Amino acid sequence: MLRCLIYSVCFLIIFSLPSLSQTSSIATVGKPNIIFILSDDHTNKAIGAYGNELARTPNIDRIAKEGAIFTNFFVTNSICGPSRAALLTGKYSHINGFVSNNNQFDINQFLFSRALNDAGYQTAWIGKWHLETLPDDAFNYWNILPDQGHYFNPDFINQHHDTLNYEGYVTDIITTLSTDWLKNRDQDKPFLLMIGEKATHREWLPAVEDLGSYDDVIFPLPASFYDSYKGRIAAAHQDMSIAETMNLIFDLKINVDYEKDAIYRRLNDHQRSAYKSYYGDVISKEFNDNQLKGNALIEWKFQRYMRDYFATANAVDRNIGMVLDFLDQHGLSENTIIIYGSDQGFYLGEHGWFDKRFIYEESLRTPFMIRYPSVIKMGSVISEQVLNIDWAPTLLEIAGATVPSEIQGKSFLPLLQQKAGDWRQQTYYHYYEYPQPHRVIPHFGIRTPQFKLVRFYGEQDFWELYDLNEDPQELNNIYDIMLNTNPKLVKSLKQQLAVSTNEFKDDLAKRIMQE
Template identity: 55%
Template structure:
């Protein structure tokens, strides 16, 4: 071998080594998205009753965002925002009733693919179209099922997998991680079904909260005075929550069997052994009125948190997998719910509102070597920010049309100023009779414009009224606050190019004297 050839081979070898080292220096990315998991049901967010040791672990080993929010509090639109880094008016998926996600548009996973990442989505998808931008996917059709769920494979065929959905999704995620190309960085999105209605726990978790009596939220019997939109909603535990469908009292409604018809004999036997004595006891008590409503609340909370137990346990399995396979130190892990959820506040379940329990979402992130363990962030961050944050971490240029902002500068320990205000727009005018609305939240105030079903403004002083019980729009003494907030709101409407909101904003509504 002559000298020149040897030198050429050495240079090629060094380039290959550098490429390999660069690939491994870029972080792997795991994004875990749950469904309807309330921040107030997580230990790290202050719950004294909910057991979430693995979500708490991510917060302890990284950062907890105390002011994480969504742009549109409903399942499909939230996922579209996460994928695109754009508000619903820009990505086109505004609601679950009339929207269909355009998978041909840019997504952060497509940018990662171009940069050499392997990308995968496993579990709940809920965007009604075939995933694009993924090297691999295995998704639940629609909402998916808790027991023995079906999955849509990449060949378009549907496969039923025996087991409980949270366990099965984690099994499939680990199978993917085992089979991936180990020479390339990866981005894996794990989409959990839990804790979406109808809150059916794994058989091993049934009854785990039965000895707990949950205190009623102080506004459980809210009468919605001076809040027009809240008055016409249909999402109360007392009137809307169904005995069969939601609470598994199956003799009350044949509809309740939808959740259990898929069970095998062993699963059904355990289900019946747990729920039938509860139903017999309920019938013996003959409850009505507030006593029945409060029974329903206790039953709801026990089922909901028991369903969340498997979610948290399988998040722990993800963390354990990364540990056992030497991936933890170079893997960013983000946990987020697709939005918040009501656990009896204002007497409600579900989401949709710009009110705090729905608007605010749990978000924790671990990024070894970048984020100091035990970091607490009180800056406003949005699900809109996940796409640019991931691209930032991967060293990929953030496209100019992405509307979110990387929150890495906020958590690296540098003195970076966050947002002064955040913008929200909910579009759906259907289930639960929640009126469409948009609005703005600042550090002290929240201004809301409802439309279509209810036409009105609402204003809350969150410092004096953190539970949003007293609508002070039009109240004497708040004229300047209202004017300033409207100016800020219009500025954000223009910034995010929300033409629908701009048209509605321009319609003058007279404030009602309080």
């Protein structure tokens, strides 16, 4: 509790300081500051700016309203660590070497943060890192969660390799550490601050003040909730369903033993009491009394999942508001680019699932919005296909740093300036991690504006093809039908896929296509 009081005092001190811009030198003029807030598993379908009227995300929405929102932002490998590796390197997983969460990231390769440092930027990463190695000299300052980290009273590893415990809620602590760094940074340099959120990663533990915040909402079942997976081997093979995979104790906090469970032993008395009162006395009692079975049980699990997921996101939005307020109060807003994105999309009951991994739209597509007052027209909507490997070259170009030829992404600064000519017409994707967890079969493929062609490989080799105009939910695999009725289309899409495997030097995919 003492540490919580210290943090509260820190916030009061920070917000009462004179404007940081008053002490900044002219050296920062022309080089914008950059704050990149990267959440975990936060789908665009849970954000108000993307049309969800149930989501309470006013601060995230504010970034979109005051800048640009991307409607077709995609990832190249829909899983946590590889997505961060793509951000740092501007390269596909097979090139940067981090193809799955089971790897160890090579911190000594090219990272855009080092290039920004060479260009005069002071750099920091605070929060979730999840790359199975330490940042070392990749950032001037870092303070990261070990592995996935914990929601309550988490440990952090700092740049001195000290592991320290912080009392409180992880999203709040990350913000405090971030604003502390902003206060104490070198005022004569522009800065890059990467804020890595743990939320909204499984097991979806809301802050104490957010418990029950969505209990008055009945979430509509997605149209594909009871998907039969007909004609789709990989979809039928997965282990990420709300019905079968989602665990009543671990995921939904039903009948938890708060004294023995390792997650809840971390909680202090106040936190544990709040959780026992809500999940024990209310939610578990409701579950035990109702004795639900069949579809009624599955739909009850869905409602509980959604309420916890959205409640967990509340703290992310609230803390983004604190960061925006900090910039306003310290005269930093006009010369600071602020970005909000997530490491990938996520399933909110579509196909009966949670999690990510597949090339299907819900996990391929990720939220992205950026505010850059001197460049981006307020309320801009960008519909071109943009990738997470494009983040690094864009930030380097904005900062006036050199974009090395080894980067595979493409700067989307021209899109922000509304000066783009030709832009990519297809997205290339490759997912590797199998069989654990969630049994998603490895696959690669392309997404064009109308079609998605996918090759699954490994224990089973097969193709899938979807017409996104006619079948946006991707329920009908038309590969065999088109092979017979429109072979020219199939041939053309395979040729386009081959172009991507060559362009991005994916030797494994090229070899599989030649078999």
